[in-house]
Amino acid sequence: MADLKEMMLRSPTYFCAIARPDWIAELKEKNEDVLAATIDAAAGMCASVVGGIFSHSEVSLPDLVSLCANDNLTAPRIARIFDYTKASRVQQILDDPNISIQKGQEIADEMKVPMKIGSGGRRCIIADDWNDNRLERRFKASYYPTDIDKIAAIFRPEWNILSGSPNVRDGQLRLGGGDGVIVSLTYLGTRWAYYPAGHWPFRNRFHFIRQDGDNYWMLWHEHHAVTKKLALQKVVGGSATEVGSTSDSGYGYLWEVTRDEDGNWEVFRDGVSKITATDTWLPTMNEVCFYTPDDNADIDYFWVM
Numbered sequence: 001m002a003d004l005k006e007m008m009l010r011s012p013t014y015f016c017a018i019a020r021p022d023w024i025a026e027l028k029e030k031n032e033d034v035l036a037a038t039i040d041a042a043a044g045m046c047a048s049v050v051g052g053i054f055s056h057s058e059v060s061l062p063d064l065v066s067l068c069a070n071d072n073l074t075a076p077r078i079a080r081i082f083d084y085t086k087a088s089r090v091q092q093i094l095d096d097p098n099i100s101i102q103k104g105q106e107i108a109d110e111m112k113v114p115m116k117i118g119s120g121g122r123r124c125i126i127a128d129d130w131n132d133n134r135l136e137r138r139f140k141a142s143y144y145p146t147d148i149d150k151i152a153a154i155f156r157p158e159w160n161i162l163s164g165s166p167n168v169r170d171g172q173l174r175l176g177g178g179d180g181v182i183v184s185l186t187y188l189g190t191r192w193a194y195y196p197a198g199h200w201p202f203r204n205r206f207h208f209i210r211q212d213g214d215n216y217w218m219l220w221h222e223h224h225a226v227t228k229k230l231a232l233q234k235v236v237g238g239s240a241t242e243v244g245s246t247s248d249s250g251y252g253y254l255w256e257v258t259r260d261e262d263g264n265w266e267v268f269r270d271g272v273s274k275i276t277a278t279d280t281w282l283p284t285m286n287e288v289c290f291y292t293p294d295d296n297a298d299i300d301y302f303w304v305m
Contacts, residue, residue, distance in 0.1 A: 051084025
């Protein structure tokens, strides 16, 4: 193995000429750490060739996942290899649960293009669980474990205070009357989700596609003694229009909104459809916002896919 690595470093052209798809499985049996380091070095000079090997049907997916999870194959090198790897294989590798959230996030950060981050249940564009109990100067996932089993291009982002005195406590975003937080995001996405934690009464406004304070889409969510309702609303030029609603509200459920390219909307509670609507209006995507006009809103986690 050491001789192979030395050969590759001294003569990458020759190394590439003799490389065969089955070499990964053969050499992995000897020393995976050295193999991972060899691939890491190879990617610095001949990422296109290594990408071709990663794409080859003869190379087993478990072997590739194991190598990508190895610390000796770094995220920048993997990202470079993935530039020359079939998209379907990239998706399979990053969707595999044996790639840690942290390593997957590092790879995604290097890739820069959110839509390249797989297509399975582990792909999302931005996510937060507030498990580090911060709004800014965030800790990475490796410092404080997370329950979100997603790979995020942006994980635990830096939030700005929109209004009031929002805070984070016990791994939850805590909003009191008039509190709001906002984060920049220009990628539109097709699925938006959040999990409101138990706190009675509950009032929340989730601006999931927001251009500014007068133009946005939101989930209007209230669950208290007077009103129990969740509504999908659009605000255009400061004027709100309800496009769908349900009285089957509540907290302690995962709420998701989806939209397809034809403007068909659907709202789910724990995977069960509660609202359907069609509306093609879209503002410019600039930011995401959580806000409560009064009472309280505690948010456990959210993501955009």
